[in-house]
Amino acid sequence: MGTTHRTLHNRVLAVLGPAIAAGEYACGHAFTLSGLEQEFGVSRTVAREAVRVLESMGLVVSRPRTGIRVRPQRDWSVFDPQLIRWRLAGSARMDQLRSLNELRAAVEPGAAALAAERGPADERAQLVVLAEQMTLTGRAGKLDTFMDLDVTFHRRILELSGNEMLSGLSDVVTEVLVGRTSYDLMPRQPRPEALRLHTAVAQAIRDGLPDVAEAAMRAIVTEVSDALKGTHPSQR
Incomplete structure (x- = not known):
């Protein structure tokens, strides 16, 4: 991952991660990759990688037909x-x-x-x-x-x-x-x-x-x- 690519990836996480963690998006709230691309002005690849990090923490789940949804707090990786x-x-x-x-x-x-x-x-x-x-x-x-x-x-x-x-x-x-x-x-x-x-x-x-x-x-x-x-x- 190049420096610019990593910077954009981190920028998405730096905004989206704390917002989800703070409860600004309710359980079940849905995101789409295209929506994240537009909101943050990043490529599909950058948006997807940011979502993968959030998935690894248990904050969201991504499904082909239902999009990216915020998971309940009980599913979060609270030791991360x-x-x-x-x-x-x-x-x-x-x-x-x-x-x-x-x-x-x-x-x-x-x-x-x-x-x-x-x-x-x-x-x-x-x-x-x-x-x-x-x-x-x-x-x-x-x-x-x-x-x-x-x-x-x-x-x-x-x-x-x-x-x-x-x-x-x-x-x-x-x-x-x-x-x-x-x-x-x-x-x-x-x-x-x-x-x-x-x-x-x-x-x-x-x-x-x-x-x-x-x-x-x-x-x-x-x-x-x-x-x-x-x-x-x-x-x-």
Whole structure:
């Protein structure tokens, strides 16, 4: 696919994807390739490829006689990182963040316990270094750097769990962390309690204490949940 071709393809997706994800097109709404060609000024090939991407996410279904129709939300590939980003960009942002954080609550504490039990000693020890760096950057208010470290921290724990299903959720957890920063839902400085809890998780995993690691990680996710509940309506 050439650069121009890819740019046009992405332009169609950048408009149509978020609109469907935001509910601007009701379930059953019908599109046609010719209509997309005219609306976006693209070729049939570009329109078709954009539809294929939307189909891969479960957002639409394409049939020869019925055209391209929006599918019900229950059929959407809700773990797809691109779909998560589109939903976070819409008016239901807070609902999506809360949904993602509830998934974290169900997954990350257990992953932390498994990491304490299964992770190689040197990699478990590295988590403490990461937590120390997070504390330094967080106190300095360097949110972009803090976010990068936070993403790495949580991804590493999922990987250290030794469970490929948990590790496969890394991109989903990343979208929660990035989304809070991207939409100004993080305080200017991470809360001291949150920093302390990350250190507690890291130390418990390093020391091979699964129960402590699980409890500390659960407290982290609960802290995020409480912060989202307190979000002002203007931030939604």
